[in-house]
Amino acid sequence: GNSVTQMEGPVTLSEEAFLTINCTYTATGYPSLFWYVQYPGEGLQLLLKATKADDKGSNKGFEATYRKETTSFHLEKGSVQVSDSAVYFCALSPPTSGTYKYIFGTGTRLKVLA
Amino acid sequence: GAGVSQSPSNKVTEKGKDVELRCDPISGHTALYWYRQSLGQGLEFLIYFQGNSAPDKSGLPSDRFSAERTGGSVSTLTIQRTQQEDSAVYLCASSRGGASTDTQYFGPGTRLTVL
Numbered sequence: 001g002n003s004v005t006q007m008e009g010p011v012t013l014s015e016e017a018f019l020t021i022n023c024t025y026t027a028t029g030y031p032s033l034f035w036y037v038q039y040p041g042e043g044l045q046l047l048l049k050a051t052k053a054d055d056k057g058s059n060k061g062f063e064a065t066y067r068k069e070t071t072s073f074h075l076e077k078g079s080v081q082v083s084d085s086a087v088y089f090c091a092l093s094p095p096t097s098g099t100y101k102y103i104f105g106t107g108t109r110l111k112v113l114a
Numbered sequence: 115g116a117g118v119s120q121s122p123s124n125k126v127t128e129k130g131k132d133v134e135l136r137c138d139p140i141s142g143h144t145a146l147y148w149y150r151q152s153l154g155q156g157l158e159f160l161i162y163f164q165g166n167s168a169p170d171k172s173g174l175p176s177d178r179f180s181a182e183r184t185g186g187s188v189s190t191l192t193i194q195r196t197q198q199e200d201s202a203v204y205l206c207a208s209s210r211g212g213a214s215t216d217t218q219y220f221g222p223g224t225r226l227t228v229l
Contacts, residue, residue, distance in 0.1 A: 031214065032214045032215045036220075042222070043222040044207075044220040046217050046218075049217060051214075051215040089157065093215070093216075095214045100145070100214045100216065101147060101159040101162055101173070102149075102159065104157035105156075107156065107157075
């Protein structure tokens with residue numbers, strides 16, 4: 001079946017540090033892949049997405065590349081800020097026709113210290 | 115423009131009572147999803163509506179849960195005879211259509227607490 005595995009948190013970094021949050025998936029075919037962010041007290045917001053192999057999604061300095069060969073969609077940012085503190089969710093939407101429900105990872109909490 | 119809205123934002127109820135949660139999707143979006151976010155289970159899919167097609171109810175955890183979508187717009191999730199394990203944040207999302215590449219836009223959620 002379809003599944004998403006995300007690295008356990010929490011991740012604590014100093015401001016301006018490099019961030020990587022690992023995400024790997026299991027799916028039949030070519031799913032669409034998403035990163036969502038949930039800031040404290042707020043709802044889920046789309047951060048970036050990629051819909052085919054080798055696509056790179058990017059937004060607000062965050063990037064993730066859809067790697068079919070390693071079934072991965074790791075989230076990276078070169079220099080984190082305190083305002084990036086949030087919970088990050090990796091998700092996939094399976095390519096088969098029917099319900100395009102998201103399969104979510106468990107979420108990774110990021111805390112950035114000034 | 116307006117995003118997905120949900121009401122109430124918070125609901126506290128007693129065990130055994132029925133509750134109704136409302137979702138107002140983005141105008142023009144044909145697909146609507148309900149998810150549940152709880153500490154022990156993470157984010158899990160509950161039900162999906164697409165246009166006039168029969169809903170996919172495969173994620174509903176028990177027959178105490180039901181949902182409807184009237185006129186292809188507003189949706190109501192009903193939980194009958196609530197139990198303490200139903201305590202969670204219930205999220206609604208909508209997307210433009212039914213394709214795996216479509217982005218789902220989430221509402222702020224309804225936090226349900228069952229005492």
